[in-house]
Amino acid sequence: MESQSWLQKTKTVMLKWIKRIVLVAVVGAVALFCFSYWGTYSEGIRSGMVVKISKKGWVFKTYEGQLNLQTFGANKSPNIVSESFEFSVEADKADVIKLLEEASLSGERVSLKYEERLAKFFWRGDTKYFVTEVERLK
Numbered sequence: 001m002e003s004q005s006w007l008q009k010t011k012t013v014m015l016k017w018i019k020r021i022v023l024v025a026v027v028g029a030v031a032l033f034c035f036s037y038w039g040t041y042s043e044g045i046r047s048g049m050v051v052k053i054s055k056k057g058w059v060f061k062t063y064e065g066q067l068n069l070q071t072f073g074a075n076k077s078p079n080i081v082s083e084s085f086e087f088s089v090e091a092d093k094a095d096v097i098k099l100l101e102e103a104s105l106s107g108e109r110v111s112l113k114y115e116e117r118l119a120k121f122f123w124r125g126d127t128k129y130f131v132t133e134v135e136r137l138k
Contacts, residue, residue, distance in 0.1 A: 036119040041128075046085050047111045047137065050104040053089075053097070060123040063089040063097055065104075065131070067112060087114060088125025099134040109137040 046067060053065040067085040089097055103110045113133040120128045 036117075037121065039118045040115045041118050042116040043114070044116070045111055045113050047109060048085065049107060049109055050100055051084065053100045053104050061091065062123075062125045063091060064126050065089065065100055067110075085112075085129070086127050087112065087129040087131050088127045089131050090124070093132070096131055096134055099136065100131070103134065103136060111135040111137055 046069060048067045048069040051066045051068045053063065055061050055063050065087050067087065069083040069085055089100065100110075111134075112131045113135070114129050114131050117128045117130060120126070
């Protein structure tokens with residue numbers, strides 16, 4: 001009889017610890033996801049000409065763009081070196097998307113303020129760089 005109660009107590013304690021471990025793992029996974037989803041790794045500004053802005057995706061429609069940076073003398077060459085900056089725009093930023101489309105059609109230089117996220121998720125965009133503001137340069 002004593003061995004059964006000891007076995008029952010051991011089972012109860014083990015189940016309690018397993019539940020705690022699972023709870024800590026779930027809370028940790030949710031915290032890691034939230035940190036990766038909303039966390040900003042860096043912020044910055046890049047200037048150049050918008051080469052393309054497009055809405056793409058089968059199920060999750062995202063806005064993707066490309067900025068031609070047109071760096072001068074970056075690698076000690078007398079020629080202009082063209083580099084591109086790939087970026088995404090969140091779908092709820094309609095004013096930013098409109099300014100990017102106008103800048104792409106006019107061919108004018110723009111300055112893009114962006115945030116680099118910690119991770120990229122397929123339903124959010126193809127890149128970790130998200131444009132938050134557009135300034136048209138004269």
